[in-house]
Amino acid sequence: MTDDIDERTDRDASLVAPLPRISIQVFTETQDVAHLVQNACQDRRMAKAHVKIQTGGAGAAVEAYREAPTPNVIIIETRLNSVTLLGLLDELAGYCDAGTRVIIIGHVNDVLLYRELLRRGVSDYLIAPLSLLGFIRSISDLFNPESGAKLGRIISVIGTKGGVGSSTIAHNLGYTIATDLDAETVIVDLDLAFGTAGLDFNQDPASGVVEAAADPERLDGNLLDRLLSPCGERLSLLAAPATTDRTFDFGFQQYEQIMDLLRQTVPNIVIDLPHVWTDWSRKVLLASDEIVIVTEPDLANLRNAKNMMDSLSVLRKNDSKPHLVINKVGIAKRPEIAVGEFAKAMDMQPIAVLPYDAQLFGAASNNGQMLIDVQAKHKATEAIPDIMRAVTGRVADPSRAKRAGLGVLQPLLEKLRKRA
Ligand SMILES: Nc1ncnc2c1ncn2[C@@H]1O[C@H](COP(=O)(O)OP(=O)(O)OP(=O)(O)O)[C@@H](O)[C@H]1O
Numbered sequence: 114m115t116d117d118i119d120e121r122t123d124r125d126a127s128l129v130a131p132l133p134r135i136s137i138q139v140f141t142e143t144q145d146v147a148h149l150v151q152n153a154c155q156d157r158r159m160a161k162a163h164v165k166i167q168t169g170g171a172g173a174a175v176e177a178y179r180e181a182p183t184p185n186v187i188i189i190e191t192r193l194n195s196v197t198l199l200g201l202l203d204e205l206a207g208y209c210d211a212g213t214r215v216i217i218i219g220h221v222n223d224v225l226l227y228r229e230l231l232r233r234g235v236s237d238y239l240i241a242p243l244s245l246l247g248f249i250r251s252i253s254d255l256f257n258p259e260s261g262a263k264l265g266r267i268i269s270v271i272g273t274k275g276g277v278g279s280s281t282i283a284h285n286l287g288y289t290i291a292t293d294l295d296a297e298t299v300i301v302d303l304d305l306a307f308g309t310a311g312l313d314f315n316q317d318p319a320s321g322v323v324e325a326a327a328d329p330e331r332l333d334g335n336l337l338d339r340l341l342s343p344c345g346e347r348l349s350l351l352a353a354p355a356t357t358d359r360t361f362d363f364g365f366q367q368y369e370q371i372m373d374l375l376r377q378t379v380p381n382i383v384i385d386l387p388h389v390w391t392d393w394s395r396k397v398l399l400a401s402d403e404i405v406i407v408t409e410p411d412l413a414n415l416r417n418a419k420n421m422m423d424s425l426s427v428l429r430k431n432d433s434k435p436h437l438v439i440n441k442v443g444i445a446k447r448p449e450i451a452v453g454e455f456a457k458a459m460d461m462q463p464i465a466v467l468p469y470d471a472q473l474f475g476a477a478s479n480n481g482q483m484l485i486d487v488q489a490k491h492k493a494t495e496a497i498p499d500i501m502r503a504v505t506g507r508v509a510d511p512s513r514a515k516r517a518g519l520g521v522l523q524p525l526l527e528k529l530r531k532r533a
Pocket residue numbers: 272274275276277278279280281282304307309386387388440441442467468469470471474475478493
């Protein structure tokens with residue numbers, strides 16, 4: 114399942130796996146690097162790491178570990194010349210516990226020094242000034258064998274009120290990513306009691322989410338693979354039980370493990386969140402690479418959308434803002450806030466606006482079909498690839514032409530193309 118991330122886009126630059134529960138000690142020499150590390154500590158990806166920052170560079174590091182055990186990662190900023198630095202690092206090596214990784218932040222682009230450092234077992238050499246995400250990525254890469262080119266993107270979709278259409282949009286988005294981008298995609302239904310992903314794909318899958326969340330000790334790639342229900346060539350579903358005979362009160366920890374495992378094995382993960390604002394749901398949102406907020410054009414939705422957008426933006430300073438989708442526009446006789454007014458009040462443009470159409474959406478829901486399979490040429494259907502482009506940075510390869518009902522014409526088109 115890992116061979117689908119081919120070309121990277123700008124959006125991929127922000128895909129950095131969160132750090133595990135590790136201890137990191139940083140020895141800085143300059144204010145700039147100290148500031149950067151302090152800011153990095155506020156980032157969602159470093160939430161679990163325990164970081165201690167002190168001044169003094171390589172000399173202070175040697176002093177610190179003469180007697181004390183070493184942490185998982187030591188990061189040393191240095192402006193020393195190569196000979197002095199290498200001497201201190203050799204001394205430090207004598208005190209380092211097996212398994213401790215060392216990252217050096219230097220101020221000169223010196224290839225010879227870089228090679229010397231790697232030869233001595235230093236994990237990375239970064240050159241100041243650093244980018245915040247570059248700094249976090251360097252540590253993250255030490256603990257995530259699949260990071261860098263292979264890391265999956267987690268897209269969470271949530272509504273600003275119940276019933277605004279967030280699940281419908283999440284499922285259609287997942288389906289479109291799988292078909293238009295021909296990329297492995299998993300939809301995770303976290304609406305455990307009422308989830309509709311199974312219905313929307315006309316499937317009666319086993320409840321994968323609950324099994325995956327219930328036994329975190331046992332959860333690994335193989336088990337997760339078995340819990341996924343195939344929903345198409347490239348699409349799988351981690352389904353909710355959608356029953357009310359039991360209650361489930363999983364916390365973020367259980368979901369986090371599912372998310373971490375999925376991002377190591379699947380390039381695209383779409384999480385369908387219920388309309389709740391709890392510790393776990395907020396943490397799932399914070400841990401996502403992209404967020405889609407689905408809303409309707411009325412006052413309560415506007416207030417909620419603004420509150421959610423503000424809270425999430427504050428907590429995700431180094432990420433792109435959540436994306437806004439306005440759904441069910443134009444319900445007959447309903448007084449609505451005009452899309453322009455809504456966007457002005459939110460101080461942002463929606464990535465997509467979908468009209469209300471009871472017939473199209475009703476048919477799709479009742480038949481367990483995706484919008485494109487009910488009516489390809491429709492403003493609502495055509496909005497889904499726009500959402501895909503905003504969250505993945507990619508557009509469908511026109512030659513694929515699986516969309517818009519061209520699937521059946523494909524062999525004929527291929528023949529014509531070959532002939533041409
Ligand atoms: N643009 C639309 N026009 C008409 N009906 C729509 C539209 N979008 C969604 N619907 C319908 O609205 C209903 C609710 O949609 P959906 O279940 O996706 O909402 P939700 O936000 O996920 O709700 P919940 O709060 O239960 O999670 C469904 O019957 C769906 O078909």
